[in-house]
Amino acid sequence: MKKIANIITASRIIFSIAILFFPPLSPMFYVLYGAAGLTDMIDGTVARKTNTVSAFGAKLDTIADFIFVAVCLIKLLPILDIPIWLYIWIAVIAIIKVINIISGAVMFKKLIALHTVMNKITGALLFLLPFTLSFIELKYSTIVVCAAATFTAIQEGYLIRTGRKYV
Numbered sequence: 001m002k003k004i005a006n007i008i009t010a011s012r013i014i015f016s017i018a019i020l021f022f023p024p025l026s027p028m029f030y031v032l033y034g035a036a037g038l039t040d041m042i043d044g045t046v047a048r049k050t051n052t053v054s055a056f057g058a059k060l061d062t063i064a065d066f067i068f069v070a071v072c073l074i075k076l077l078p079i080l081d082i083p084i085w086l087y088i089w090i091a092v093i094a095i096i097k098v099i100n101i102i103s104g105a106v107m108f109k110k111l112i113a114l115h116t117v118m119n120k121i122t123g124a125l126l127f128l129l130p131f132t133l134s135f136i137e138l139k140y141s142t143i144v145v146c147a148a149a150t151f152t153a154i155q156e157g158y159l160i161r162t163g164r165k166y167v
Helices: 002-020 026-050 055-079 082-109 117-132 136-161
Strands: none
Touching: 002 026, 002 055, 026 055, 026 117, 082 136, 117 136
């Protein structure tokens, strides 16, 4: 029972790698993508409920998240027609996030990772994005995601700089 959360997290790595072997937006892509997303939603909850939260589990979760995101980018970027304004908006969000990371490191002498409600909403919107591609044009769905991400990044900066880092 102690390892169940880590097994759930490790399965995200397996699902993510398996995505590489299927065409983007195919039924198997969506099954594996959904399974990987589900593991991301439940592994932390399982670890907390079973009192098995660990530094190893947190690192494994970060690695699994990185692999999942990298695989999704590898599969989706080549098939999406992304307008230049969207790349610019994403770059601005990334710059704000980097400034927040640097601010947190300077102020608190450690990396600050906030888990705000808006951060979770933004993550959920980003996760749902591939499911909307067949019925909402990318340029419209990404406006919602980028608006939420921009608000979240600004909120994180505010919380870090005012010392309210654990909201």
